Amino acid sequence: MAAVVQLQEIHKIYDSGEVPVHAVRGVTLQIPKGEFVAVMGASGSGKSTLMNLLGCLDRPTKGRYLLDEIDVSGLDRNQLADLRNQKLGFVFQGFNLLARTTARENVELPMLYGRRRYSSRELRDRAMRSLDIVGLSQRADHFPSQLSGGQQQRVAIARALINEPQILLADEPTGNLDSKTAVEIMGVFQKLNEQGITIVMVTHELDIAHYCKRNLIMRDGRLVSDSQVANRLKATDEMKKILSAESEAKLTD
Numbered sequence: 001m002a003a004v005v006q007l008q009e010i011h012k013i014y015d016s017g018e019v020p021v022h023a024v025r026g027v028t029l030q031i032p033k034g035e036f037v038a039v040m041g042a043s044g045s046g047k048s049t050l051m052n053l054l055g056c057l058d059r060p061t062k063g064r065y066l067l068d069e070i071d072v073s074g075l076d077r078n079q080l081a082d083l084r085n086q087k088l089g090f091v092f093q094g095f096n097l098l099a100r101t102t103a104r105e106n107v108e109l110p111m112l113y114g115r116r117r118y119s120s121r122e123l124r125d126r127a128m129r130s131l132d133i134v135g136l137s138q139r140a141d142h143f144p145s146q147l148s149g150g151q152q153q154r155v156a157i158a159r160a161l162i163n164e165p166q167i168l169l170a171d172e173p174t175g176n177l178d179s180k181t182a183v184e185i186m187g188v189f190q191k192l193n194e195q196g197i198t199i200v201m202v203t204h205e206l207d208i209a210h211y212c213k214r215n216l217i218m219r220d221g222r223l224v225s226d227s228q229v230a231n232r233l234k235a236t237d238e239m240k241k242i243l244s245a246e247s248e249a250k251l252t253d
Helices: 047-054 077-087 103-112 120-131 149-161 179-194 235-252
Strands: 003-016 022-030 035-038 062-067 088-092 166-172 200-201 215-219 222-228
Touching: 003 047, 003 200, 003 222, 022 222, 022 235, 035 179, 047 062, 047 166, 047 200, 077 088, 077 120, 088 149, 103 149, 120 149, 149 166, 149 179, 149 235, 166 179, 179 200, 179 235
Parallel strands: 035 200, 035 215, 088 166, 166 200
Antiparallel strands: 003 022, 003 062, 215 222
16 A cells, blocks of 8 residues: 655754754654554654654654655745645644634634635535534534533544545644543544544553554654554444443442
8 A cells, every 4th residue: 555654764853052952863664545653752752753744844854755755855835834734634632722713613724724715605514524524513613612622622633634634643632631531532533544544643642552553662763663553442342341331330339
């Protein structure tokens, strides 16, 4: 299967002080279409820098990055912005929703920054389809303050999907959620992945990484481990266990 991400000897060096900081050191990596990858590592390991490079939010100091066979290194700022808007969807730990804007309007936002102009009807219809994918179309007119943490993250995922990206990049998407809600969100990601969406996710939680297909481990800017997940967790099965445990707890109260 064709690789949507190809990194060839990627380095990222920050000259922010007297001593250059080598955040990423010679990473070579291929991610095929339909992959579901967790990127792990301690603080300062380079995983966040690697994610910024994959998301075209930063440029490598050395090396070559092909995104869906497009050489990113030669693109200017406007071309990179267009590429991000067309090829990439972003999900963050903090949701990043606008407080005074409804769920549907939050989802519409990426469509407002592209080159194409959409009618109000087109914006609404596409946003509603995106919310329906994450099971939240019935809360479209609710504000973030009226939604639970898990629902807010679903809105953020719907927003990331609105432009039908090649890759979904998720940075600690379960970091602000309780364990049950985290499993629900991983269920959303697994469903999206089954539909063919490539997902790359930064996480420090080993149990969350077990919902992915492939685990990468960064250390001191280097990719030190790249392995398939042997005993992969399925979110639907885990939710059944959680709900069963909750039912038993209620009966014993």
